[in-house]
Amino acid sequence: MRISDVSCRVIAESMRYAIVRHINYLTIVLNPDLVYNPAEDTFLILDHVNLKGNCSVLDMGTGCGVIGLSLARSCVSVLGADINPYAVFYANLNALINNVRNFKAIVSNLFSEIKGVFDYIVFNPPYLEDTAKDVLDLSWAGGTGLVKRFLREARNHVRDKIFLVVTEQMFERLTWDHYRVRVVAEKAFFFEKILLLELTPTL
Template sequence: MLTITTDPEVYGPREDSFFLLDTLAHEQLSGRALEIGVGTGVIALNLAHRFHEVVGVDIDPRAVALARENAETNSVTNVHFYFSDLFSSVPGTFDVIILNPPYCPSDGLFPQDLCCDGGPDGRKTIDAFLSRFSEFLAPEGKAYLLQSSLSDIEKTITLLKARDFDCTVLARMPLFFEELAVLRIQHPGFKIHASRYERRNCMTRREEIIQLLLENEMNSLELAHHFKTTKKTILSDLEHIRRSLRNKHEELVVKMPVCNHCGYTFTLTSVKEPSKCPHCNSEWIDPPTYRVVP
């Protein structure tokens, strides 16, 4: 049993925190974890013994300081708390990512309240998280998101399924004026078609990418996971491939990215990934996918 010191300025452990912890108690967890929005640190600290390392971040420096104090009080040494706005200062990839976000639609009740204010529809932090979490999730990793009916649980499920993520509602809990749910989200099980694709030792990574894209339409993240490298490296490979295939019998075809919020379709002339929609400013953009056509 941990001793968790609270502070009136920092979100203290309550029903949603305990519901998330109870749900995670039934999950198989290991490796390296990231918790976003740690508050007092109650979740990260309670789960610490199940991971070799936990990184906990919060946008509120008071929360980071309190979580560090709670780690020290309980002599937990494998959890490291930092300041970060969502993923802005988060290094590397994680086997597990956890978020209990601020999800109350703003109605003047919680002005500037980092713990509760989720913007006009309650989805500000949720949508920003959904637009980026997959870059930080290991290929076999699992993300856990606590959501409330106040911020449209079904919308999250529909959006994730449209992007082929595997999304399961692990538990639901009715409260007085809302329902809570814990979602488990995993990368789509991408299966590589391999009738012609055969890895040969003498192949360079770029040659191998061409072989893969002759039979598979893939995005840069899927390629990065396949080659165990970064998206940046893959994007530079793709740009090189695009140029080198010009005037040959094959061509790199890019399926343009689409904004999930307003439906705007980008027009790109090189291999790059837009981060914001020029129409509505949303960051939830379906990434471009790539194919090589003979």
């Protein structure tokens, strides 16, 4: 499914059920039935990932774009990528609403449409260890298998560091070959703990 296939439907149908949130001094519009609604994992990144200067960023799994748009205020360029075309629509819409001109979002299945190398990659992946039945399911399902694939492919697209959110269970299941790992922050809930990791590629 391409973004052009859903744009008219998003405008005509989805926008009727859109909500408006004010996050990190941004006005964010999204339909929470179609796009991940920013939650504690999002705020963990917003609170602890501060990138500045002449740097390029890939916001993998951009969703509504709030992370990428926040980083675009202090970085030269940010590319958002998401397999969900509805997410890409809303991310680009939010860039327009907030007059952020150095951010754009594209449809990509992880790195399938990504070209080039970025100084930093930020990824807040879906945690559910379920099998996705369609594109929308992929916004919530993926888990350890998805992150394993991401870790294999990301090394070819990053110069400096990767910031990745995982659950404590995912952290224990994954192997971290080719990366130096630092826990930047964590947040505990009654049912799980999430970790924000800083990954530095090694030879």
